[in-house]
Amino acid sequence: MKNDLVLRVLGRLMIPAILLFALYVQFHGDFGPGGGFQAGVIAAAGIIFYALIHGVAATRRLVPDGVVETMVASGVLIYAGVGLAGLLLGGHYLDYSVLSHDPVHGQHRGIFWVEVGVATTVCGVMLKIFYMFASRGNSED
Amino acid sequence: MAISVVAIVVTRNLFSVIVLSGAYSFLMATVLVALDAVDVAMTEAAVGAGVSTVLLLGALHLCKSEEAKPVHKPWLPLAVSVSTGALLIYGAWGLPDFGDPDAPIHQNVVPRYMENEVDVPNVVTAVLASFRGYDTLGETTVVFTAGAGVIALLRRRKKGPEKTREKA
Known part of the structure; x- marks a missing residue:
């Protein structure tokens, strides 16, 4: 579908908007609707949209498999690491209040990093599953 | 919505x-917005309508596009699902009204959530990430496991790519 002018122009217009919206949903999740899961899915959907227009091979060059697999694992590690950080700073596991001098501020910091972890894993897993299915399809042609 | 469900079954x-x-x-997703569950609606629109449609199309690429005729008559499963649905609707009549402030669910632990010592305006985020942090960690691990499972199942083996292709 690379030669379809409408799709290419639409993709140009929309993919940055989708990715930006994902970031907005991610970092504004404390105040408005949204959070890590939604942000990860929206970001993955934007990249999958790119793949639908330009093909999986081009997307694989843009977001290589290694990066995606690292994202899959590192998200869970970030989340668990926040828990461990709480433990090391003298609180319970996943107790965010000790992450900063002020408990409320600590909670914010903890939630922020936890959401980053969730978004990373979700986005990575979605992309990885898509890559897996799409590349299988191509080999059959 | 009902029309699309019936069409899904018939087609x-x-x-x-x-x-x-x-x-x-x-x-x-629009129904969920109407129920004031914007977070869930967002997820439904992005995952249900977006990503999973693409994934299913990718899977469809690998198999035949016509559904096989069912071997058995679907009367027993139909009876089971209709009676379960009827039971659930009957049970739903006993629930408090939607948005009723006196409902038991709003009396117990919700006031503490709303007071929000976390001081995050979006209560959903506060509950997910802080009060129920362990659950969300578990969910993230589930997503991770799902991804790992797909990788383990579908990764093309370097030695015998022909073998995996035959299985598909």
Whole structure:
């Protein structure tokens, strides 16, 4: 579908908007609707949209498999690491209040990093599953 | 929404079933917005209508696009699902009204959530990430495990790519 002018122009217009919206949903999740899961899915959907227009091979060059697999694992590690950080700073596991001098501020910091972890894993897993299915399809042609 | 569900059941062409289920997901997202569950609606629109439609189309690419004729008559499963649905509707009559402030669910632990010592205006985020942090960690691990499972199942083996292709 690379030669379809409408799709290419639409993709140009929309993919940055989708990715930006994902970031907005991610970092504004404390105040408005949204959070890590939604942000990860929206970001993955934007990249999958790119793949639908330009093909999986081009997307694989843009977001290589290694990066995606690292994202899959590192998200869970970030989340668990926040828990461990709480433990090391003298609180319970996943107790965010000790992450900063002020408990409320600590909670914010903890939630922020936890959401980053969730978004990373979700986005990575979605992309990885898509890559897996799409590349299988191509080999059959 | 009901029309799309009936159409999904009746249609034998899997391509139109996938498109219809995408439409169903979008309608479901609007229902969730109407129920003030914007977080869930966002997820439904992005996952249900967006990503999973693409994934199902990718899977459809690997198999036949017509659904096989069922071997058995579907009367028993139909009876089971209709009676379960009727039971659930009957049970739903006993629930408190939607948004009723006196409902038991709003008396117990919700006031503490709303007071919000976390001081995050979006209560959903506060509950998910802080009060129920362990659950969300578990969920993230589930997503991770799902991804790892797909990688383990579908990764093309370097030695015998022909073998995996035969299985598909």
